[in-house]
Amino acid sequence: MNDERTLKIREIAKELLSKGEIAVFIGYGKGTYNGKARPIFVRTPEEADKLIFDSTCSNNLVTYLKFPVVRDEGVVGIVVKGCDAKALVGLIRESQLMREQVRIVAVTCEGVVADDGQLQLRCQYCDVANPTFYDFLVGSPVEDQKPRDFSGLLEKYETMSVEERWEFWQSQFEKCIRCYACRQACPLCYCTRCIVEKNQPQWIETSSHLRGNFAWNIIRAFHLAGRCAGCGACEDACPVDIPLMLLNYKLEKEIWDYFHYRVDLDPESVPPFTTFKTDDRGEFIL
Amino acid sequence: MSEADQGFEPHIVAFICNWCTYAGADLAGTSRMQYQPNVRVIRIPCTGRMDPLFVLKAFERGADGVLISGCHPGDCHYGEGNYHARRKFAIFRKLLEFVGIDLARIQFSWISAAEGGKWVSVIEDFTNRVRALGPYRAYQEISL
Numbered sequence: 001m002n003d004e005r006t007l008k009i010r011e012i013a014k015e016l017l018s019k020g021e022i023a024v025f026i027g028y029g030k031g032t033y034n035g036k037a038r039p040i041f042v043r044t045p046e047e048a049d050k051l052i053f054d055s056t057c058s059n060n061l062v063t064y065l066k067f068p069v070v071r072d073e074g075v076v077g078i079v080v081k082g083c084d085a086k087a088l089v090g091l092i093r094e095s096q097l098m099r100e101q102v103r104i105v106a107v108t109c110e111g112v113v114a115d116d117g118q119l120q121l122r123c124q125y126c127d128v129a130n131p132t133f134y135d136f137l138v139g140s141p142v143e144d145q146k147p148r149d150f151s152g153l154l155e156k157y158e159t160m161s162v163e164e165r166w167e168f169w170q171s172q173f174e175k176c177i178r179c180y181a182c183r184q185a186c187p188l189c190y191c192t193r194c195i196v197e198k199n200q201p202q203w204i205e206t207s208s209h210l211r212g213n214f215a216w217n218i219i220r221a222f223h224l225a226g227r228c229a230g231c232g233a234c235e236d237a238c239p240v241d242i243p244l245m246l247l248n249y250k251l252e253k254e255i256w257d258y259f260h261y262r263v264d265l266d267p268e269s270v271p272p273f274t275t276f277k278t279d280d281r282g283e284f285i286l
Numbered sequence: 287m288s289e290a291d292q293g294f295e296p297h298i299v300a301f302i303c304n305w306c307t308y309a310g311a312d313l314a315g316t317s318r319m320q321y322q323p324n325v326r327v328i329r330i331p332c333t334g335r336m337d338p339l340f341v342l343k344a345f346e347r348g349a350d351g352v353l354i355s356g357c358h359p360g361d362c363h364y365g366e367g368n369y370h371a372r373r374k375f376a377i378f379r380k381l382l383e384f385v386g387i388d389l390a391r392i393q394f395s396w397i398s399a400a401e402g403g404k405w406v407s408v409i410e411d412f413t414n415r416v417r418a419l420g421p422y423r424a425y426q427e428i429s430l
Binding site: 157158162163165166168169170195203210211214215221225226247250251254255258259273276278280281282284285286 | 338359360366369370375379380382383385389393396408424429
């Protein structure tokens, strides 16, 4: 299911590698499971022919950029979709990555599919089908930019009673095996020492038990509040299918309602929890 | 509230800022004002010091209600700590609500060093409210 984007990506990767402009190129290659693409690291121009791009390129490759072992290789070439680009810009915005450290190959994207062949949930809310932050743009412009409106999705839960919501989320968090795949897959969960690994004092219990599972999942979501790129990597990585994007979308919606902030492709935009206004809403405070 | 909960006295954990609310509570004490003894005060330097985990930890350890109180906007000893706290908790409480925590068990307030009377009335109202809600069984069950 290769398309013209594949050839263009190969061409760019070959050129960058042969000129020595980059040390490694991170892109998608043919996978062995379910016809799904997988991430590959390309270090020579010859290997660049392994690169592909199609609608199964669901992974967010930006996640690799949070690891020093990858950045230390030198300048990194990377393929990003719009949602991935938001994460990459997030790393730059938060001073985790220098702009000069990456050569960005952005692709226009009509959406990617999950393992079952269905369009990913996140693609139904995509407002960055045509990325605007890149060194090279691949693919022709995509028509439909969708509104980032999750109210239909969230309504089902928001209209439940408190008890019903509690039951629902307990039944979800109960499944958590604390593998931290959500954290590892997230491009913006980059703390070298995660709060859950701190044990003096131990704020979050590490055993797979509701008490710690609840605290972990809430805090993971909240640490991404106002930062989450909405790439869906956490939910994709979850082996027990906890609907983590519901929490992320809820936070995005509330942050929009309160602060009119939304994660974008501008490295200079100011995230909501790094600033304040003296007249912020505080209707819940006595 | 069930029969078994008759005579239930709530545990209220209050995270209060050193500079305003703590002094306000102190004023209530030195002024010999009377209020219900259900509140356990934890002094923090500023509401900006509040980590959302403090709230979860309090519930894990058996609190039935959590109060967070600090300086009025503009009065923060550190200039802007309470503004940051207001932003953080505006969103955090929405998240808690979404996962099924009863927001009636969490209260925020601004109480200055001169407002001993406000401290008393906030504690009275909040204690009565949580007492009426009964023990926070839902959270205590997952904390066993």
